[in-house]
Amino acid sequence: MNPDELSPVAQDYLKVIWSRTEWGAPPITTGELAQRFGTSAANVTETLKRLDAQGLVARIPYKPVELTEAGAQCAIAMVRRHRLLETYLVEALGYDWDEVHDEAERLEHAVSDTFIARIDAILEHPTADPHGDPIPDADHRWAHPEDARRLASVTGSGRFRVLVVSDADPEVLRTARELGLVPGVELDVDAGESGAAGAGPLVRVLGREGVEVPGSVAEGMLVRPIV
């Protein structure tokens, strides 16, 4: 099913439900969706019922929600739109790293497939958006490293490369850029025993100079070990 036939609300739900599990996290709950959209859990329940009736999600009451195959296809199409738009806004319109998310969030509901195809061609078929997130191609395939993990979950020490910085929070993006933590950068990480401390808020990173990464930023960054 083409996502153009869905309402903007339906498009948003599918994208958020899909994105939750992109890096292996468990499926999203009603309450988390309510928080994400700034609405009530009651409203989320009603909306999920409608999506279930449309065959886009497989809803089991009181359980986290999961996408059907049709729902996942629409979701990936929306993620492709979002990430291509973010890339275009940065590359062609001079937007900053931390400005593009909200603009893309609105544009993705309005652009046609033609528009997406044109910017994809102009950008020469990019495979990652400005934050490092992989861009699904027109056939809904996308590169997805299996050994990625959150910087916040790293224990001990080692060398890593930054893959993705989450675009959900502009403040995280600004801080990450100030610290030089952009996709592609290599890091020598010395996280001490943060795992043992239980949600330790700080991770120590050694690059050109030693910097301390705030917990919120480490939580929003995906890194991959360099062998």
Added chain:
Amino acid sequence: MNPDELSPVAQDYLKVIWSRTEWGAPPITTGELAQRFGTSAANVTETLKRLDAQGLVARIPYKPVELTEAGAQCAIAMVRRHRLLETYLVEALGYDWDEVHDEAERLEHAVSDTFIARIDAILEHPTADPHGDPIPDADHRWAHPEDARRLASVTGSGRFRVLVVSDADPEVLRTARELGLVPGVELDVDAGESGAAGAGPLVRVLGREGVEVPGSVAEGMLVRPIV
């Protein structure tokens, strides 16, 4: 009032109501709005009541509707968005003349003022869109020749310059381009006594070679006499 605070439906109504009178036509009626939006007159009445309650239109039952000052400001902002977007789609994304209208129609509800400011700068503050329609500037002023008239309303003969080809109908745009009738072109018009014949469907135009302009195209073209 910033049009961002309005619903897409409200934005559409204001833009269409304003556009109707841009070239001196009388204000638009309930029935014409219904036809334009492909909806019922009953629905138009309800929507106009809501716009009236918001202070955007001055509605007198059974009369054609007119905008308030606040409504006109929003309308002009939407027209500016639409025409800048059409220009950008043609100049930057390689859209054809006759493809841009629908895409701009959807994008204009989604783009931010920041987006509009960026494409305005990239295009170097254009004053006319691809069809020749004037683009209001950021202060909502726009160039508006007083002596413009529809090609269909020209009688007798004389020399004219094409100002605007309406973007409402892609078929008109395609035909106009095939005939060489694009904004800026000079025409020697010999319309015969079409005025006397009462809605004569054909207008004779002499340029490099004599061509006959279909009535629907002549109706959608604004021309200005060359002195």
Added chain:
DNA sequence: TCATGAATTTAACCTACCTTAAATATGGTC
């Protein structure tokens, strides 16, 4: 196993936008 607190769903109600059908106002015409 059972009480309890948190999460979720149900219920009742709201607005915006849309439908069709019925009522009503308007603008000519005789």
Added chain:
DNA sequence: GACCATATTTAAGGTAGGTTAAATTCATGA
């Protein structure tokens, strides 16, 4: 001045998406 066709409005009802408050289910610790 009354009549008529047409345009417009009112009325009644539907869906999507939202609200708050009450009921219900789940997981869990005593």
